[in-house]
Amino acid sequence: MSDQDTKIPLPLAGPRPDQEEIEEALEFSSLLQEFGRLLSGxxxxxxxxxxxxSAVVALLMENDGRTQTELADDMVxxxxxxxxxxxxxxQQGLVERRPHPTDRRSKQVWLTPYFHSVKFLGQGVFTMIHARAIEGVSKKDYDHAVKVLTAMRDNLKKLKDETGG
Incomplete structure (x- = not known):
């Protein structure tokens, strides 16, 4: 086997970035990762x-009655x-499985009335954490940050679509 055969193929992404670009990208990525860890932690x-x-519940709150396969796909x-x-x-009484109306092999997962009666507790915790996270940030800066992050997310979604990911 030659050296050529053992090299890991790398995607071609354009010219070599300079050190400043690399450090900027790493700092941004690290900041987002740390923010996500702190928030979720x-x-x-x-x-x-x-x-x-929590991820299952969040998806069901967006679209109740998904199948387990749909949930798995959305959660990767x-x-x-x-x-x-x-x-x-x-077991906690928060969701229930029901037969799928058109596919007897499949079941849908639904949020229970009990879940709906207590969901405000989790929402309260989340809004309290959010309030602490944005403490000292002006409404204008917050709105701008959300706008910028939304644009970046959309750019990454386009990139994913372009590369077949």
């Missing part, structure tokens, strides 16, 4: 649900792992 400490359970997780989260939520 604080939420995790205050809530009786795991992050996976294996169906069995999502099933474990759903099982735990069923």
């Amino acid at each position: 604080e939420y995790d400490r205050r809530m009786p649900m795991s992050r996976g359970q 997780m294996h169906k069995v792992s999502v099933g474990a989260h759903v099982d735990e939520l069923v």
Whole structure:
């Protein structure tokens, strides 16, 4: 086997970036990762649900009645792992499985009336954490930051579509 055969193929992305561009990109990426860790860590400490359970609930709040396969696809997780989260939520009385109306092999996952009666507790925790995170930030700066992050997210979605990801 030659050296050529053992090299890992790297995607071609254009000219070599200079050191300042690299450091800027790393600082931005690190900041977003740390922000996400701090936000989710604080939420995790205050809530009786795991992050996976919270993700299932959040998706069902957007569109209740999804199948486990749909949840797994949206969470980019294996169906069995999502099933474990759903099982735990069923045991807590927060979701229930119901037969799919057109596919008898499949079941849909629905939020329960009990969940709807207590969801304000989790929403209160989340809004409190959000309020602390934006403490000292002006409304104008906050709105601008959201606008910029939304544009960046949209750019990354386009990139994903362009590269078939």
